[in-house]
Amino acid sequence: MKAVLKYVLFVLLFIAVTTSLRPxxxxxxxxxxxxxxxxxxWQIHPGTDEDSKTPPAAGWITVKEDEAAPELPEGTSSxxxxxxxxxxxxxHAGMLVEKAYAQNVSVYMDGRNLYETTRDHSYDVNRFVIxxxxxxxxxxxxxxxxxxxxxxxxxxxxxxxxxxxxxxTLVKQIDNxxxxxxxxxIAALMFICMIFLKKVHVQGWxxxxxxxxxxxxxxxxxxxxxxxxxEDYGWLYATGFDLSSNLFLPALFFFLETFFxxxxxSIIRIFKIYALCLMIFSxxxxxxxxxxxxxxxxxxxxxxxxxxxxxxxxxxxILLGVLLVFSFKKQKxxxxxxxxxxxxxxxxxxxxxxxxSLSRNYEFMYWKWGIVCFVFTLVVLLxxxxxxxxxxxxxxxxxxxxxxNELQRSEKMDMISQLAASVAHEVRNxxxxxxxxxxxxxxxxxxxxxxxxxxxxxxxLDRASEIITDFLTFAKPQxxxxxxxxxxxxxxxxxxxxxxxxxxxxxxxxxxxPDHLQIQGNSSKFKQAFINMIKNSIEALNGDGEIEINGxxxxxxxxxxxxxxxxxxxxxxxxxxxxPYYSNKTKGTGLGLMVTFSIIEVMQGNIKFxxxxxxxxxxxxxxPAG
Numbered sequence: 001m002k003a004v005l006k007y008v009l010f011v012l013l014f015i016a017v018t019t020s021l022r023p024x025x026x027x028x029x030x031x032x033x034x035x036x037x038x039x040x041x042w043q044i045h046p047g048t049d050e051d052s053k054t055p056p057a058a059g060w061i062t063v064k065e066d067e068a069a070p071e072l073p074e075g076t077s078s079x080x081x082x083x084x085x086x087x088x089x090x091x092h093a094g095m096l097v098e099k100a101y102a103q104n105v106s107v108y109m110d111g112r113n114l115y116e117t118t119r120d121h122s123y124d125v126n127r128f129v130i131x132x133x134x135x136x137x138x139x140x141x142x143x144x145x146x147x148x149x150x151x152x153x154x155x156x157x158x159x160x161x162x163x164x165x166x167x168x169t170l171v172k173q174i175d176n177x178x179x180x181x182x183x184x185x186i187a188a189l190m191f192i193c194m195i196f197l198k199k200v201h202v203q204g205w206x207x208x209x210x211x212x213x214x215x216x217x218x219x220x221x222x223x224x225x226x227x228x229x230x231e232d233y234g235w236l237y238a239t240g241f242d243l244s245s246n247l248f249l250p251a252l253f254f255f256l257e258t259f260f261x262x263x264x265x266s267i268i269r270i271f272k273i274y275a276l277c278l279m280i281f282s283x284x285x286x287x288x289x290x291x292x293x294x295x296x297x298x299x300x301x302x303x304x305x306x307x308x309x310x311x312x313x314x315x316x317x318i319l320l321g322v323l324l325v326f327s328f329k330k331q332k333x334x335x336x337x338x339x340x341x342x343x344x345x346x347x348x349x350x351x352x353x354x355x356x357s358l359s360r361n362y363e364f365m366y367w368k369w370g371i372v373c374f375v376f377t378l379v380v381l382l383x384x385x386x387x388x389x390x391x392x393x394x395x396x397x398x399x400x401x402x403x404x405n406e407l408q409r410s411e412k413m414d415m416i417s418q419l420a421a422s423v424a425h426e427v428r429n430x431x432x433x434x435x436x437x438x439x440x441x442x443x444x445x446x447x448x449x450x451x452x453x454x455x456x457x458x459x460x461l462d463r464a465s466e467i468i469t470d471f472l473t474f475a476k477p478q479x480x481x482x483x484x485x486x487x488x489x490x491x492x493x494x495x496x497x498x499x500x501x502x503x504x505x506x507x508x509x510x511x512x513x514p515d516h517l518q519i520q521g522n523s524s525k526f527k528q529a530f531i532n533m534i535k536n537s538i539e540a541l542n543g544d545g546e547i548e549i550n551g552x553x554x555x556x557x558x559x560x561x562x563x564x565x566x567x568x569x570x571x572x573x574x575x576x577x578x579x580p581y582y583s584n585k586t587k588g589t590g591l592g593l594m595v596t597f598s599i600i601e602v603m604q605g606n607i608k609f610x611x612x613x614x615x616x617x618x619x620x621x622x623x624p625a626g
Contacts, residue, residue, distance in 0.1 A: 517551050535592075
């Protein structure tokens with residue numbers, strides 16, 4: 001339900017963004033808009049800032065759209081662009097400049113200023129639509145000023161209906177806004193979800209939320225869409241981008257430290273501290289620069305950019321080193337993160353190649369998809385970590401439950417052992433005396449009825465004596481006369497006792513024990529344990545049936561398997577086997593299996609039961625090979 005709600009909210013946000021960010025400029029309806037005209041040729045002239053309103057008279061260089069721009073003199077910070085306009089028969093015509101690199105832009109035609117924008121921040125990519133008068137057949141001059149050295153017109157110049165050009169250009173730039181808004185929305189949801197997380201998951205979840213939030217803000221503030229929509233707040237967009245980039249590095253290293261620890265020589269911790277210091281320095285410098293009206297912006301920009309680049313390069317190298325180390329150890333988390341980082345590097349390298357192949361007249365566009373891939377792997381990493389922690393909690397809970405059950409069983413066994421040790425000897429002697437006198441009375445009895453009573457009493461006394469013997473065996477299961485036992489020989493003796501009993505019940509016993517199987521133990525205790533188990537299988541047959549006993553060697557263990565096709569047991573009945581006073585028999589006490597468990601445990605063996613109701617039971621006993 002939560003997943004469905006999340007997707008619904010995302011769709012609603014997408015619809016809200018795409019509908020609310022439409023251009024609001026409208027003109028009177030025209031019957032038919034004039035077709036767009038693409039200008040493929042213009043002229044440029046490196047200028048000076050001495051007379052920014054008067055274009056030079058000579059020395060113009062022709063530039064074509066499909067040809068590389070000519071090399072400008074080193075240090076050129078001012079450029080004039082001259083465009084010869086055709087006749088325009090459109091009442092609301094405009095010209096789209098697809099991309100102009102400049103901080104200050106002025107557009108003149110016939111001595112009139114048609115468009116002007118100035119920037120006091122580093123973002124120098126301009127996309128704008130110039131309104132033109134009807135029936136123009138004049139020369140248009142565009143003056144560009146940029147202190148960064150990256151200056152010129154790239155892309156193309158398009159003539160057409162002003163509103164249509166403006167709207168189309170806005171829609172083309174909306175993808176960054178949608179992607180950034182989606183990232184911020186996801187980060188907000190993650191912040192809300194932290195309320196329901198356990199403390200162990202909060203740190204990783206919080207740092208990932210900050211990473212996604214900072215990337216979303218960078219995507220939005222880097223988009224030309226905002227500058228087209230409202231150029232007056234350009235300083236705010238640039239400030240938002242700087243703050244977002246300042247937040248990204250510390251959040252990333254907090255996330256890495258959560259998953260991989262401090263790293264060798266605490267290298268991850270050191271870069272985390274470096275990123276925090278850089279964030280504090282850049283933020284303070286940014287606000288001081290704003291308060292002083294950009295008086296030292298170039299100094300601040302140069303220092304912060306160098307420090308940021310050092311942090312990014314150093315961080316990437318450290319991250320790659322950590323991932324390589326953990327990947328060689330076949331750690332899945334490192335492999336997943338290495339995949340995401342690899343995709344991000346591939347996309348970024350593609351951007352850099354494009355940037356330099358186009359003489360720096362290129363706007364980075366592939367990196368954002370690399371960021372999406374990288375963030376996706378971070379989300380997968382965190383989700384996988386939460387699932388693993390949840391599975392650990394479930395496993396620990398099961399182990400704790402098993403431990404508690406074993407502890408309760410151990411306490412019961414200890415109590416019964418103490419009771420058996422203190423009572424058994426005292427009870428056995430009176431029973432033996434009583435049995436002796438009953439035998440004498442039986443011999444002297446004349447009436448058959450009295451003799452029957454005496455026999456019944458003697459049998460019950462013998463049964464009580466067997467129970468006491470089981471108590472003593474359970475209370476003191478220590479082995480005496482430990483020797484090497486040949487399993488085949490032991491089962492031959494057991495078979496001579498139990499095969500006739502099985503035949504009387506209508507069942508069969510099949511022995512398949514190799515001669516070479518040997519273990520360390522006591523012969524009488526071994527026989528007692530297996531006689532108890534096989535007798536239980538015989539009684540479970542209820543007539544015709546088969547008991548199969550197999551033995552084999554596996555590594556350093558000897559395995560004995562007893563399998564019958566009797567009535568079987570349910571899971572709840574299996575769970576209670578070996579508990580005091582639990583038995584499926586009408587007159588059973590449960591002591592037989594308790595003694596069996598105790599003997600096998602003393603002989604360093606293990607016992608496991610598998611059973612299905614109506615199908616049968618299988619008992620697997622393992623001992624160390626002798």
